[in-house]
Amino acid sequence: MKVGGSNPLERIKIIKKLLTKLIKKLIKCVVYLMTILNKINKIIKEKQHFLLSYSGGLDSTVLLHLMIKLREIKNIHLRAIHINHRLHKESTLWSNHCQEKCKKYNIPIIINNITIHQTKNNMESYYRNIRYQLIYKNILPQETLLTAHHLNDQCETFLLALKRGSGPTGLSCMPVYKKNGNITHMRPLLNISQDTIKKWAKKHQLKWIEDPSNSNIKYDRNFIRKKIIPILQKRWPFFIKNCSRSAKICNEQEQVIDLFLEPIVQKNTLFDNSLNITYLKKINKELRNIILRKWIIKNGVQQTPSYNGINRIYTDIINNNKTSTPKISFKKYEIKKYKNTIHLVQPIMPSMKHIILFWHDTSLPLSLPNQLGQIINNNTGMKIPYPKKSTLINIRFQANGTFYIDGYTYKIKLKNIWKMFNLPYWKRENIPLLFYDDILISALGVFVTRHSNLNFNKYWYLSWQNNITKNKNYI
Known part of the structure; x- marks a missing residue:
């Protein structure tokens, strides 16, 4: 760097000025760096x-x-x-x-x-x-x-x-x-x-x-x-x-609303994450719509339906007494009604009506299709009469006829058994049914049938892991 002027004192003054300016600039850069780093440090904390x-x-x-x-x-x-x-x-x-x-x-x-992948979506x-x-x-x-x-x-x-x-x-x-x-x-x-x-x-x-x-x-x-x-x-x-x-401000407002509504949503949400709609019919539209949004978010959905979509949940589903199985779709979800509850469902499963799975080695878990989990022979599951020798143990997802089940003295149609256990219609085809040869023995996790020719002196215990009521894909 050249410094003009022939007078040495003048040169020294100019150099001091430049150094002072440079030092100030460096200090400003350091302060700037520390300010940004402090902001980040406060955010990441421990x-x-x-x-x-x-x-x-x-x-x-x-x-x-x-x-x-x-x-x-x-x-x-x-x-x-x-x-x-x-x-x-x-x-x-x-x-x-x-x-x-x-x-x-x-x-x-x-x-x-x-x-x-080619996709029509955004x-x-x-x-x-x-x-x-x-x-x-x-x-x-x-x-x-x-x-x-x-x-x-x-x-x-x-x-x-x-x-x-x-x-x-x-x-x-x-x-x-x-x-x-x-x-x-x-x-x-x-x-x-x-x-x-x-x-x-x-x-x-x-x-x-x-x-x-x-x-x-x-x-x-x-x-x-x-x-x-x-x-x-x-x-x-x-x-x-x-x-x-x-x-x-919107975020803070939502947090305050959450504090007041969380107990209400929690109280009306059932064990399978369905929502009891009895309360919703008694309150005004604005409060009902907020509760519906909170319930949908609670089910893990990031983007809730539009304003009109939320209104349709009430008019087309909750308040619908004409259709026995009302539903509406949004994104990759469906909202369905069953009795006094509504359910958030991902309709991703193909029909399994004609599937038969043979369980030859019961010491090993049996994997089920469509991410339904597996069946395990253990000591903590449902108590079921043990099969006779040479019985063909198999799993199906459809059964016809009437059956005796534990706790009842008369035969009941399978359709009515599902109703007795409050199982919505879209879940029924996804429940594994245990057969010995062609005889229905159990809907795993739900009921056991009674048959006079079964061995009631010996039992085994079967668990259906990843139970349908706990799997968000099907609730």
């Missing part, structure tokens, strides 16, 4: 093990860099996972880029490839679901998931929810901290704008991937990001922050 979703893009690159900096001052263990969507000709190069960066900083990385939603499935498959029990969602993402999510006509639940958008079953998901950058993230990346000369698909406005999120938000921000500079504030 957590020590992390799995970072690393696309190689700007946002996840900055989060990776910040976590590396945090690792220098705090004892944390960091792994990364990269999902290659294989939608771009350079996607393999992007995977290699992520691998090299992680290798440089001694961070273990998992590379997973998505197999492309592609963004499809790939997001696949991405999270792969992440959840690879995350360790002690790890916390980190994603690089930021303030602008929150604003985009808020506007997308408005477009869908969402209520306060949908407008609550993304929380910084979220529990999904046993997995903890954190978004440390959620209150930081993308401008700040970009400045950080440039200041530290970080290299990241630019995915051209992020500029494709045929996708709703990209359209909002590229076309809508710039106009709103130009008119109202604080629009993005205010969206985040509105989302936070």
Whole structure:
């Protein structure tokens, strides 16, 4: 650096000025770094093990860099996972880029490839679901998931929810901290704008991937990001922050509502997660609709039906006295009514009416089709008369006729037996029926039949694991 002026004192003054300016700049950078790191440190608190979703893009690159900096001052263990969507000709190069960066900083990385399937559904939603499935498959029990969602993402999510006509639940958008079953998901950058993230990346000369698909406005999120938000921000500079504030207010409101409604939902939810509708018929529409939403969310559904869909649950199902088996569909679910209860069902099972499974070696578990679990010969299951020698033990899912069952002195039609045990019609074909040759012996987990020619001096005990009443696919 050349310093002008012939006078030595003048030169010294200029050098002092430059040094002072440089020191101030360095101090400002250090303070800036510590401010961001402190924010992240407050969010992660006592957590020590992390799995970072690393696309190689700007946002996840900055989060990776910040976590590396945090690792220098705090004892944390960091792994990364990269999902290659294989939608771009350079996607393999992007995977290699992520691998090299992680290798440089001694961070273990998992590379997973998505197999492309044609789907009529929303592609963004499809790939997001696949991405999270792969992440959840690879995350360790002690790890916390980190994603690089930021303030602008929150604003985009808020506007997308408005477009869908969402209520306060949908407008609550993304929380910084979220529990999904046993997995903890954190978004440390959620209150930081993308401008700040970009400045950080440039200041530290970080290299990241630019995915051209992020500029494709045929996708709703990209359209909002590229076309809508710039106009709103130009008119109202604080629009993005205010969206985040509105989302936070909606979230707080939902938490308060949950506190008041949780006991009511709990009281009216039965052991099989069905909802008793007697109470719903006595209350006003607004309260009923909120309870229905809370019950659906409690059943593990992320996106509840629309406003009109919730109203239809009452008019077409709860208040329907004309149809004996009313139901409505939304997404991949169905809501069905049985007596005074409604059930959330995933209609994914093909008919098993003609299936017969032979159980030749009863010392081994018998696996059932359609993820219905298995039958095990153990000491804790249902007590059943032992089969005679050379009996062909088999499992079916359909039976005809009338039967004597324990506790009754007369024969009963199978259809009426199901009703006696309050089993909804859609569950009945999924219950394994135990046969000795062609004689129905038991509906496992439900009842045992009585036959004069059976050996009642000797018994065995059968358990049906993954019982249908506890499997969310069928309740």
